Amino acid sequence: MKAQTIRNWFNIHKWTSLVSTVFLLMLCITGLPLIFYEEIDHWMHGELEASASGASLLSKDVVLQGAMNEIPGKEVKYIFWDPDHHPGQMFVTLADSAEAPIEADHYLTMDEHTAAVLDAPPNELDFMLVMYYLHVEMLAGIPGKLFLGLMGALFIVAIISGVVLYGPIMKRFDFGMIRTEKSARLRWLDLHNLLGIVTLVWASVVGISGVINTLADPALESWRSGQLAELVSAYSNKPKVEGKLSSLQAALDTAQAAAPEMEVSFVAYPGTLYSSAHHYAVYMIGTTPLTSRIIKPALIDAKTGELTAMQDMPWYLKTIFISQPFHFGDYGGMPMKVMWALFDLLTIVVLVSGLYLWFARRKAKAAQLKRMVKNIESLTLSTVEEDAR
Known part of the structure; x- marks a missing residue:
């Protein structure tokens, strides 16, 4: 070279x-x-445990009602599950409205066996969130x-x-x-x-996957304005659903029947960032450490409970989701x-x-330059003295 x-x-x-x-x-x-x-997180806050694992699970509607009774007058924004690390627990996010900023959210951890509140942490930045x-x-x-x-x-x-x-x-x-x-x-x-x-x-792996992850927000916005908008285009002229919604449990069963090889991970309620104004967006994931990052949304009409669309995420979102475990090494x-x-x-x-x-x-x-200047000055002084003699 x-x-x-x-x-x-x-x-x-x-x-x-x-x-x-x-x-x-x-x-x-x-x-x-x-x-x-x-x-x-477990060391700092302790490990929450649901009721005995042998007890039967209640309907998700009953568990959700228990959360709404805990903080009356709020709307549901999101619900998610983590059966591997938190079996028998359902995590519910409530707020004044579906459009409320994240700072106004209330978080509840529910026991799916008893519909009791296991935890209601304050909405604040702790060490790990910082x-x-x-x-x-x-x-x-x-x-x-x-x-x-x-x-x-x-x-x-x-x-x-x-x-x-x-x-x-x-x-x-x-x-x-x-x-x-x-x-x-x-x-x-x-x-x-x-x-x-x-x-x-x-x-290289962590750097490339990290760069990919920084594009998640623009990619999600592109999906919302593109593919999601197309999937719900038939509802574009309809007002946002109001009042009593169809059964959450029925919506989950419908999504599960449409993708039996996957499991429910996350539900976005109508009007939230990850859904439309008319649907439950039920996000399904795979059952292995890697495929659990492959997300497939099922759109359930929040009034009728009917499945209106179910489609794979675009390739660029799949790339981002798959890159995440490689970045944090958590698979x-x-x-x-x-x-x-x-x-x-x-x-x-x-x-x-x-x-x-x-x-x-x-x-x-800098030291080399200083020596050079000193040598030049010394040489110059010697020359002047010699000329003077």
Whole structure:
């Protein structure tokens, strides 16, 4: 590789790394507790348990009525389940209206065996939620999310340029070489290069999946204005459903019958962000760790209880949903979480060592320039003194 080409790649690597490093450090630090989100959440808040697992489950309508009785005068926005981690529990979101902002939501955890309220946590940011929102959007909403996507793209370019530079460098040395007899800067350079290549695959997977995830909001909006609008076009001239809605349990049974190989995960009520003004949007998922990220919505007429449409999500949303477990490493159990955490820590060392090398290089150049100026001044003074003699 020509010297000029290497210099160009070096500049690309340096500037893409420098611009993105501070934000990547924030992502690595906030991402570390998120790998163990459920374990930390259980430790902080305790584990809620429903009634004895042998007891029969009540109708979802009965459980939902128990939630609405707890906070009268509210409307249902969302309902979801997590049978793997929270069996026998139903999570209900209530608010003044379907259009109410998330800050006004009320959350209830219901026992599906007794319709009793197990928990009613306050709507506030705790430690794990702060870590989550810092990680995904820097507490700045969609602009923050898209900005982090840009930083992720720079990170990917930095990885590619680092790999391009690694080949010519390692032609002269053995793999894994650390020049312990050299200066601290060279030792850190060798460690930076070694850890960078060791974490290459992990960093690429997490970086690419992270960039993809930042596009979730625009992608969902595109789906809502496109495919969802087409599916409910027959209702476009009808007013929003009001008053008593059809049975929630019947809607779930209808969706389950339409996709028997899947299970119900989430229900969006009429008028909410993830439904139309006329339907229950019942979101079905697969039953394996990976297919559980494949979401298929069933639209149930909220007045008649009839299934009006059921269609796979578009490819771009499937890509985003599938990329999420690869980003957080939460589909392979505790061993994979530990591995993800280890690579996260190694990446932090790579980022910190990169910053150190930049500052050390600047300091070395400044010292070299100072010596050159001093030598020139000394030479000039000697010449003047010799001329004076």
